[in-house]
Amino acid sequence: MVQKTRLDPIVAGDTNTARSLILKGVRLGAKRVIVPEVNIKAVKLMEELNAKPLVHCIRMRLGPTCNEDTSRIYGIPNYAKG
Numbered sequence: 030m031v032q033k034t035r036l037d038p039i040v041a042g043d044t045n046t047a048r049s050l051i052l053k054g055v056r057l058g059a060k061r062v063i064v065p066e067v068n069i070k071a072v073k074l075m076e077e078l079n080a081k082p083l084v085h086c087i088r089m090r091l092g093p094t095c096n097e098d099t100s101r102i103y104g105i106p107n108y109a110k111g
Contacts, residue, residue, distance in 0.1 A: 034060040039104030044070050047103040051078065062104040071103040 030037065036059035041047035051062065051074070062080075064071045067088065 031057045031059045034058060036062045037104045037106045038102070040101050041103055042101060044074055047071065047074060048078070051103070063107065065099055065102050065105055067097075068099045068102055070100065074103065 031054050036051065036054035039047055039050055039054075039062065041050060047070075051059075054062070061083070062075070064075050065088075066072060066085075
């Protein structure tokens with residue numbers, strides 16, 4: 030979904046699907062996507078697409094660690110979800 034100029038969320042089963050979603054979003058006017066840095070495939074994909082990082086955010090959690098599968102998350106709605 031494109032909201033103003035931001036594309037989110039992006040959930041895909043593989044990198045090629047994520048690439049297609051991102052490129053379609055760009056054609057629809059998206060200029061920004063918040064990429065979760067824990068998904069190395071997402072970071073590499075953005076590098077392949079020549080995206081430039083604008084802001085970095087430290088991911089913090091209050092409470093015990095939980096196991097998360099972030100492998101299909103290529104874009105998040107906001108930094109609070111990262």
